[in-house]
Amino acid sequence: MLNYLILRVCGIDIKPKYPFIGSTIRGIFGYALRQACCVYVNLKCKECEFKGSCAYFSFYENEKTPNFKLNIKLNQPNYDFEIYLFADAIKHLKPVIIAIKNMPSIGLGVKKLPFNYKQIFLNQSEITNAKIDDITPTFLTFTPHFKGGNYELKTITPLRIKQKNIYVKNSLDFTIFIRQIAMKFGEIIGEEQPKFEVHFDKIEQNFSFYDITRYSNRKERKMEFGGIFGSMKIYGLDERSANFLELATLTNIGKSVTFGLGKISVRQLK
Incomplete structure (x- = not known):
């Protein structure tokens, strides 16, 4: 069995120019996640005393396999995406949601184009306008x-x-x-x-x-x-x-x- 959560972002109002959007989405998500997590802005992650509990370090700086994945397809007509959190990555849900909500103001791609989205879902529940502390997820469980x-x-x-x-x-x-x-x-x-x-x-x-x-x-x-x-x-x-x-x-x-x-x-x- 494997516990996991799915965050889904829908209705992004910019159309991709290339068949593969994964690099663009991962880049902006990483930037937003660091903003959401970082206590010492100019300190290298490996030197930080909080790295053991930091979502950004776990997802982007950790040498072990990150316990999340980006879910996309080739040739999408939009930049909509899903992020899956597996096992112990579930504990990082709140900073991940904060990062997702901050992504539009950071902007997509090299030109950092600002964008809007219509909805955010956690599993099947809409959380677009929900307060972070009011979100209480129910884990999904995969059994083959x-x-x-x-x-x-x-x-x-x-x-x-x-x-x-x-x-x-x-x-x-x-x-x-x-x-x-x-x-x-x-x-x-x-x-x-x-x-x-x-x-x-x-x-x-x-x-x-x-x-x-x-x-x-x-x-x-x-x-x-x-x-x-x-x-x-x-x-x-x-x-x-x-x-x-x-x-x-x-x-x-x-x-x-x-x-x-x-x-x-x-x-x-x-």
Whole structure:
């Protein structure tokens, strides 16, 4: 089981110029979150006495896997987005909401274009005009239900993932892939997952490389940001591996899920 919350921002009145909005949204959210959290404005995060309880440090400066993800799609007609908070990241809900409410005045992109939104939802409840202290969330709980069988995986955003220390460009080692999902789950809940065997009869893959570049303000240069895009069919998959595959539809998988990469859908085949 995995506890989580979903914050959804709807009706943003600026249209994107590019197919991938994840870098823009993550950048403005990070800026707003630091404003919401920071006690010592000019102090480096790692030197701050409050870093252990700081949402910004946890989400942006921590060397461990951040327990949040950005939920977007390619080629969106707008900048609407969702932020998922997993496990212990749920405790940072209030500064996250403050950051989201401050994002319009900070502005989008390099030109920092101010914008408006229509609604903010926490799970299914609207909190657009709610006072922060009046918000009492009810956690959502994910419990996998997939059984052993045949499945089809499709990428919704590019899957940027390393296997054997190399970024995958066209095909996955499926056994390693399932174990990477299990490892990510263990990092999220803070419990190392026991080793297990991955059983399947055969797989069919149809991936190609989807190229994305983004500009890093920290490194002051453009960076490659692409991943594989396409689909895969898995036949005769064992139940435990199927459960982890289902889990990845919630958490995303691979590198840069906080930008919205690694979003997949999975359906059972007859």
